[in-house]
Amino acid sequence: MAKAVLGIIGGSGVYDLPGLEDIREMRIDSPWGEPSDVLRVGRIGRTEVAFLPRHGRGHRLSPSDINYRANIDVMKRAGVTDLISVSACGSFKDEYYPGFFVLVDQYVDRTHRRESSFFGRGCVAHVPMAHPVGPLLRQRIADAAVAEKIPFSLNGTLVCIEGPQFSTYAESITYKNLGYDVIGMTAMPEAKLAREAEITYATVAMVTDYDCWHEEHDDVDVASVVAVAHQNARKVAGLIARVARDFPAEHEPCPVGSDRALDGAIMTAPSARDPELLKKLDAVAGRVLKAPAT
Numbered sequence: 001m002a003k004a005v006l007g008i009i010g011g012s013g014v015y016d017l018p019g020l021e022d023i024r025e026m027r028i029d030s031p032w033g034e035p036s037d038v039l040r041v042g043r044i045g046r047t048e049v050a051f052l053p054r055h056g057r058g059h060r061l062s063p064s065d066i067n068y069r070a071n072i073d074v075m076k077r078a079g080v081t082d083l084i085s086v087s088a089c090g091s092f093k094d095e096y097y098p099g100f101f102v103l104v105d106q107y108v109d110r111t112h113r114r115e116s117s118f119f120g121r122g123c124v125a126h127v128p129m130a131h132p133v134g135p136l137l138r139q140r141i142a143d144a145a146v147a148e149k150i151p152f153s154l155n156g157t158l159v160c161i162e163g164p165q166f167s168t169y170a171e172s173i174t175y176k177n178l179g180y181d182v183i184g185m186t187a188m189p190e191a192k193l194a195r196e197a198e199i200t201y202a203t204v205a206m207v208t209d210y211d212c213w214h215e216e217h218d219d220v221d222v223a224s225v226v227a228v229a230h231q232n233a234r235k236v237a238g239l240i241a242r243v244a245r246d247f248p249a250e251h252e253p254c255p256v257g258s259d260r261a262l263d264g265a266i267m268t269a270p271s272a273r274d275p276e277l278l279k280k281l282d283a284v285a286g287r288v289l290k291a292p293a294t
């Protein structure tokens with residue numbers, strides 16, 4: 001089995017990773033374009049950790065402008081096997097209050113202007129997404145949250161909107177009535193691309209607000225998100241440090257197959273594949289595209 005390397009993608013309010021030691025800044029070239037920032041690679045305990053702030057340092061990139069493909073590709077090139085995505089989110093449940101963490105296990109994708117696959121013309125692939133989150137990775141986060149005394153839910157459905165505007169009242173009430181738990185703007189296509197790259201993925205959704213459905217709370221705005229996001233950032237640093245310190249040296253085989261998602265997923269016949277696209281897929285699909293040893 002592969003050596004475990006833990007990737008962390010930081011969201012709003014999480015632009016660095018306290019506790020990361022022996023840091024090297026790695027500017028990794030990607031055939032998919034510019035990632036959000038340099039990768040900061042170091043270690044926490046004995047675990048190698050690669051950190052990337054999704055919006056770039058200084059929060060330069062809006063959710064629609066993030067190059068999700070480049071971000072996942074550089075994580076793959078850095079050897080990341082398990083990826084924790086950290087996000088600020090709005091809540092649709094009274095009991096998921098600002099400061100509460102939701103360990104998402106399902107996503108609903110309402111984005112519409114993002115590149116959401118590494119595959120396409122010249123190399124078509126369909127990976128399973130029924131279970132988008134690695135259960136062992138999620139359980140490790142849950143164990144760490146218990147130890148850190150962070151209130152959390154072990155599951156939840158996150159609806160990802162295009163943004164950058166927050167939702168209308170009608171949208172917010174609709175999502176709430178559909179039973180969704182939290183809302184954000186960045187988990188998709190990140191989770192889909194991680195799956196295509198065979199990286200085990202989990203989201204820590206940190207509640208910052210009640211969106212705009214709650215009669216007793218103000219409608220979400222940036223100031224309210226930022227105020228809570230700073231407090232959440234301190235808590236999530238402790239959480240991640242604990243996950244990393246307790247992480248196994250070798251990647252644990254994923255029970256839902258996230259680390260083997262490309263087995264049988266590519267439809268395009270070898271003779272019909274586009275060599276230019278295959279070159280770009282060298283990292284994310286290298287395991288299955290490499291010519292078999294003769």
Ligand SMILES: CSC[C@H]1O[C@H](OP(=O)(O)O)[C@H](O)[C@@H]1O
Pocket residue numbers: 010011012013054055063086087088089163184185186187222225226
């Ligand atoms: C600043 S509120 C909206 C912004 O916050 C969340 O970012 P992230 O998921 O990267 O933590 C949300 O998705 C929006 O991008």
Ligand SMILES: Nc1ncnc2[nH]cnc12
Pocket residue numbers: 088089090091161166167183184185208209210211212220225
């Ligand atoms: N209410 C909300 N809607 C979308 N993204 C968010 N990120 C934080 N709060 C949010």
